Amino acid sequence: MLERSDMADNALQALHDEEYDLPFNKQNLNADTLLFTGGRASRSLDGDWHFCVDLLDTGLRQKWFAMQPASPEDRTEPWDYDPYDGDTAPVPSNWAMLKEKWYFFEGSAWYTRPLDMSRVEPDKRYFLRIGAAAYDCKLFLNGEFLGNHYGASTPFCVELTNQLRAGRNWLMACVNNTRTRDRVPMRNTDWFNYGGIYREVALFETPRTAIQRFALHLVPDGTYSKLRVEIESTGPDAGPAQIDIPELGVSQQVPITDCKGSSLIDARPDLWSPEVPKLYDVRVTLGADTVTDRVGFRQIERRGTDILLNGAPIFLRGISVHEDDAALGKVTNDADLRRRFAHAQELGCNFLRLAHYPHHERAAELADELGFLLWEEIPVYWAIDFTNPSTYRDAENQLRELILRDRNRASVIIWSVGNENPDTDARLDFMRRLAHTAKDLDPTRLTSAACLVNHSLNRIEDRLADHIDVIGLNEYYGWYEEDFDDLARIGANSAPGKPVVISETGADGVIGPKGPKTGLFSEDYMAEVYRRQIKTLRELDYIKGMSPWILYDFRVERRQNKFQNGYNHKGLIAADKATKKEAFHILADFYSQLAQTEATL
Numbered sequence: 048m049l050e051r052s053d054m055a056d057n058a059l060q061a062l063h064d065e066e067y068d069l070p071f072n073k074q075n076l077n078a079d080t081l082l083f084t085g086g087r088a089s090r091s092l093d094g095d096w097h098f099c100v101d102l103l104d105t106g107l108r109q110k111w112f113a114m115q116p117a118s119p120e121d122r123t124e125p126w127d128y129d130p131y132d133g134d135t136a137p138v139p140s141n142w143a144m145l146k147e148k149w150y151f152f153e154g155s156a157w158y159t160r161p162l163d164m165s166r167v168e169p170d171k172r173y174f175l176r177i178g179a180a181a182y183d184c185k186l187f188l189n190g191e192f193l194g195n196h197y198g199a200s201t202p203f204c205v206e207l208t209n210q211l212r213a214g215r216n217w218l219m220a221c222v223n224n225t226r227t228r229d230r231v232p233m234r235n236t237d238w239f240n241y242g243g244i245y246r247e248v249a250l251f252e253t254p255r256t257a258i259q260r261f262a263l264h265l266v267p268d269g270t271y272s273k274l275r276v277e278i279e280s281t282g283p284d285a286g287p288a289q290i291d292i293p294e295l296g297v298s299q300q301v302p303i304t305d306c307k308g309s310s311l312i313d314a315r316p317d318l319w320s321p322e323v324p325k326l327y328d329v330r331v332t333l334g335a336d337t338v339t340d341r342v343g344f345r346q347i348e349r350r351g352t353d354i355l356l357n358g359a360p361i362f363l364r365g366i367s368v369h370e371d372d373a374a375l376g377k378v379t380n381d382a383d384l385r386r387r388f389a390h391a392q393e394l395g396c397n398f399l400r401l402a403h404y405p406h407h408e409r410a411a412e413l414a415d416e417l418g419f420l421l422w423e424e425i426p427v428y429w430a431i432d433f434t435n436p437s438t439y440r441d442a443e444n445q446l447r448e449l450i451l452r453d454r455n456r457a458s459v460i461i462w463s464v465g466n467e468n469p470d471t472d473a474r475l476d477f478m479r480r481l482a483h484t485a486k487d488l489d490p491t492r493l494t495s496a497a498c499l500v501n502h503s504l505n506r507i508e509d510r511l512a513d514h515i516d517v518i519g520l521n522e523y524y525g526w527y528e529e530d531f532d533d534l535a536r537i538g539a540n541s542a543p544g545k546p547v548v549i550s551e552t553g554a555d556g557v558i559g560p561k562g563p564k565t566g567l568f569s570e571d572y573m574a575e576v577y578r579r580q581i582k583t584l585r586e587l588d589y590i591k592g593m594s595p596w597i598l599y600d601f602r603v604e605r606r607q608n609k610f611q612n613g614y615n616h617k618g619l620i621a622a623d624k625a626t627k628k629e630a631f632h633i634l635a636d637f638y639s640q641l642a643q644t645e646a647t648l
């Protein structure tokens with residue numbers, strides 16, 4: 048506890064120090080510290096945490112994390128916040144959804160909870176995993192700073208082994224969602240800036256040597272007869288590892304040298320596809336450590352302007368989705384995700400674009416089980432700071448974390464490295480590096496990005512297209528661009544040597560008594576846009592898929608006209624996730640015709 052005189056010094060320093068954030072901004076919790084957790088037992092740390100919003104960063108300036116628990120009568124100095132007392136907030140949640148006065152709050156917020164350990168084993172290691180915290184999350188245990196993580200939508204881990212003690216521990220997190228120019232995304236987006244710890248938090252226990260990374264895929268050589276396993280460990284060397292896939296009769300050792308190993312496995316799995324989403328139980332053991340996963344095997348490739356799944360051309364009948372809920376914000380759960388896939392099923396989709404950032408990992412697990420193909424994306428969105436090396440590091444780290452998290456998911460076929468970015472040399476260099484990083488880390492999937500159109504020449508024109516496999520095209524003919532015929536002109540003028548996916552198209556349709564009956568924002572007009580889009584897109588043979596914008600209406604600060612009221616209304620279904628607009632049925636008809644044609648080919 049600080050003496051009153053120390054507190055006075057500290058209080059003045061706290062008032063004058065504008066570099067207060069520096070010691071806490073190491074970004075040392077990143078892809079390098081992420082632990083593979085498939086099949087591991089864990090202790091959930093979800094539930095109520097003490098909570099306080101802290102607009103002026105008083106907590107970092109005054110070092111609230113160094114305060115000890117004490118009753119008010121026993122405190123000898125005045126205090127501005129007591130982390131061990133007062134308001135609570137549930138984890139996971141977004142504070143915007145908890146109290147009206149927190150709706151637009153952007154800044155730091157403090158989370159505190161006890162972590163009671165009946166014992167701490169000397170031969171065990173302890174890792175805390177946070178599913179997602181938006182955007183900067185600084186972690187403290189028993190008053191000690193452990194590190195921070197950047198990025199609103201990817202998981203991160205911190206090892207607690209050296210700090211954790213038997214009995215009561217105190218865990219604190221300072222989470223800051225301030226929008227800044229150098230972040231990914233930056234200040235300007237078309238989705239709501241939800242702050243907070245909004246995915247699950249859990250404690251994992253491992254032996255001294257733990258499997259840190261585990262990847263398994265079908266070797267994409269067209270023979271469908273070889274798997275490749277890659278394992279990385281942390282801790283003292285303890286090899287070899289053992290991989291078992293009982294249903295395939297696989298039981299094989301993987302030599303581990305310097306904490307790394309990889310092997311080829313002869314196996315002829317039944318191939319995973321949306322029609323038959325076959326998954327295999329896999330177990331990996333290394334010394335005393337075991338992890339498991341359920342993995343599907345399939346081959347996705349690009350040939351000319353075609354996308355091929357298991358050797359056969361496929362058309363991606365898709366829909367875009369945000370992670371957004373009128374009541375829960377960005378918090379999701381199995382029921383919400385299953386409803387999403389049920390709606391996609393009703394539409395006749397075989398594909399979803401998870402825009403514009405990594406969604407909850409359960410989304411890809413369920414897509415694996417239910418048979419949907421996925422486009423996953425990092426929030427390199429609009430005009431981020433392409434010239435800033437630390438912005439690049441942040442973007443690349445988010446990409447690595449996403450790939451490490453989801454690379455065993457057969458459903459994921461595309462890593463997208465960005466959306467509608469300005470055509471500058473710096474942007475080209477930045478995104479080219481991202482696309483190559485994705486390929487280096489994972490040569491078994493396709494890369495993409497929502498690319499640019501030269502509107503004066505009416506053609507797809509983006510230097511990035513040379514560096515990705517699939518050209519994503521966001522086009523809003525009939526909405527932002529008036530002349531529908533330009534879409535056909537683009538078709539005639541562009542002859543991309545690669546598959547094009549219409550990654551967005553759509554129009555706002557506001558339904559209900561307050562929605563207009565005709566003109567822009569009416570349901571009728573939205574339906575008309577869908578009809579005309581479909582008519583033109585049918586004729587463009589290089590289009591190999593589409594994911595119109597978007598399944599559900601979603602909340603966003605920048606949409607404030609009298610029909611929008613803080614929502615983007617391009618959903619085929621309203622924000623209640625129940626009321627379907629006419630355009631839903633129009634798209635469903637089109638997809639059912641496409642599916643029938645494919646079935647008869």
Ligand code: GCB
Nearest residue numbers: 237466467521551596615617
């Ligand atoms: C876009 C953006 C997307 C927006 C959408 C819209 O091009 O990629 O994030 O929400 O348009 O509704 O304007």
